Amino acid sequence: MTTTVIRNADWIVAHDGARHVYASGDVAFGGGALTHVGGAYAGAADVEIDGRGRMVMPGLVNVHSHPSSEAMNKGFLDELGSKGLYMSSLYEFMPLFRCDDEGREACVQVALSELLMSGVTTVVDLSVAWDGWLDTLAVSGLRAVAAPMHRSARWFTKNGHVVEYEWDEAAGRRAMDEALRVIDAANAHPSGRLSGMCAPSQIDTCSEELIRDNFDAAQERGVPFQIHAAQSVVEFHEITRRHGRTPLQWLDDLGVLKPGAIIGHGIFLNDHVGAHWPEARDFDLLRESGAAVAHCPTVFQRRGITLRTLGRYLRGGVPVGIGTDTYPHNMLEEMRNALTNSRVVSRNVYDVATSQVFDAVTTGGAAILGRSDIGRLSPGAKADLVLVDVAHPAMRPLREPLRSLIYVAAERAVRDVFVDGRQVVADGRALAFDLPAALDRLEAAQRRAEAAFRQLDYAGRSHEDASPFVYGRA
Incomplete structure (x- = not known):
């Protein structure tokens, strides 16, 4: 030794x-x-x-990241939201600016390099499973949790103000089976640095059965479970329309809002100013449940959205970890944004302390992942x-x-x-990747995504129409 x-x-x-x-x-x-x-x-x-x-x-523990897609969105989604969908970019724009198979590995190499260079040593990678995924995570040198996302429906919009869902529950079930195979392979990986997480994609795109079965599979395997929930006003309205229950209430009804569950974002509780659903007690429900929240401030602050507030969640005893979610995959900037947003929204410099956020990206993130051997010296x-x-x-x-x-x-x-x-x-x-070469390949993939944008958009816009340059061309 x-x-x-x-x-x-x-x-x-x-x-x-x-x-x-x-x-x-x-x-x-x-x-x-x-x-x-x-x-x-x-x-x-x-x-x-x-x-x-x-x-x-x-080393820092990142509990929520999307390396296989987000790095390519730089320059496109920085100040873009849907005016008819409560300023989210999830439904109208993100499905249209796609990283193709050729560009995906470059996208991942760029994101993982950024994570490492900002001090991240453990990352939860929420990606749709792709060939070579576990090998790339192993080569990176990171301690990585592979969280293969899958769902029962895709979302889309035909007009920019109504979100629709195309359901295929059989396809969702097949994707879950494949996800479990990936999780088992990660847990058995010879590097000893990989593990798995059950990750049905979003509360509004997954059937009741798919969510429950994923949670049961996570419990059986002794791995965490994470789902995007309470992440947008659109989703909040969709779940209350379907079930008459808030997203957190519905997860509780399903029996999955409990220790071992991680709520991706967890912003729109019933008392959030964007929700206006006073006859519920989501915050009490969350803090009593033992479920954790993955807080990713940067991606939301671009659209004028934030948790209300990080300090309140921590004082309430809610386990909170931090994730990068979007570009830049820079955990230190994410920590700064978490601190600043909480203080701005609360109008109180003492709403959250630096020590609390550092704990969240070290021992707190480790505890959420069920680890006591990382996040500390x-x-x-x-x-x-x-x-x-x-x-x-x-x-x-x-x-x-x-x-x-x-x-x-x-x-x-x-x-x-x-x-x-x-x-x-x-x-x-x-050290793992040739970052300049990966960036060259990623830029080529970004140009291909621009060329394909008009054919995917319901309104037939070009990428420049949808996301104009800061200044016009001379």
């Missing part, structure tokens, strides 16, 4: 068994696990890393760790290193990342 020691780190975000604490000194690891955190390490070392000018912190935990350059200009003047990192420097100060004791980012560069 090779032992690596980071010597004389200026700052260490260590874990004392109850909480994160600042320390300094040495961090040692070998065999994929941490053996020493803080103070002087007196044992033998095969590899030594100079920790001077560095902060060592636990303590002997025996996995050697998933990040080295931050505290001498970087964006980190200085340095008084409080996590605040400097989250509020200012972000990924620019991330230098090295290790997963299972193996280096996956060196000097700010993800």
